[in-house]
Amino acid sequence: MEIKKKVLEVNDLHISFHTFAGEVQAIRGVNFDLYEGETLAIVGESGSGKSVTTKSIMRLLPEHNSQIKSGEILFNNENLAKLSDKKMQKIRGKEISMIFQDPMTSLNPTMTVGKQIMEPLLxxxxxxxxxxxxxxxxxxxxxxxxKAELRFKQYPHQFSGGMRQRVVIAIALACNPKVLIADEPTTALDVTIQAQILELMKDLQSKINTSIIFITHDLGVVANVADRVAVMYGGKIVEVGTVDEIFYNPKHPYTWGLISSMPSLDSDDEDLYAIPGTPPDLLNPPKGDAFAPRNEYALKIDLEQQPPMYKVSDTHYAATWLLHPNAPKVEPPLAVRKRMHQFKQDNSLVSTKEGR
Incomplete structure (x- = not known):
């Protein structure tokens, strides 16, 4: 197996926002790596810290009330968290680009589309x-x-939503960046256009070998685009692994909840699950596991102590006390067990074929 080159490394990142109500600890010790040519999906509910993490890589957080309290964002042997704004301007748009959620607000309505694509090139x-x-x-x-020549001279309002998002992708890819951050790039689009945009991103990635960080709350999208998945909750990464590991052998109860609440072709109405409760208040983060109050599998220790990251395999880690050797054995929800069973069956079929 070839060892891929690490393009980006985030180490123990802590980010706070200072508000009238107090200090919101939005990111609480996030660690992840991004490798050359791969797509890493960051998944979680709204408010889990996905966008704040990636905006900090671009250094696009509001200056007046946000603070990177500690940690490193290593890129090209430099710590982006400490770089001056002048140096960041040379990296932003050239080596690290971003596709935002809503194409209408990220395009300038008074400039032709062609001029906006020319800007980063100039x-x-x-x-x-x-x-x-x-x-x-x-x-x-x-x-x-x-009709590219004609479209070059037109303005954003003359394009449909899907076409505008393609323009935003063209701007982001203009300088062949090493890292492309896609912040829910298909949320504002209908399902057929979503599929086209995702296909386009995969196709372009194979052509220019860009590493992609793909932010989404939709696990269905992840299965089609990602190589690895990081699941975020309460400002932390609670599980990370390959797509197969996260979908077919998830270990964290929050990941179980996300998977159980995802409809599949063979799910009945009763099968669909909703995670109870609401995300934690990060003005006063809980002492133990942030997911404990919503977790039906929570142990007593979950309320007192944050779990460490347990190793499941070389590529799979999860922060849950259920992986402690002394923890009671619990059965994941039915929807997750079905997936696990299917995965084992598929794997045994593959190994049987290979064994022939």
């Missing part, structure tokens, strides 16, 4: 206007927008 690539224009038309074609 700023970062030292191109002449003529070179930038021809590259912008190439990018418009690359993201699947027909």
């Amino acid at each position: 700023k970062h690539q030292n191109m002449s206007k003529a070179e930038a224009k021809s590259r912008a038309i190439e990018l418009i074609k690359m993201v699947g927008i027909p």
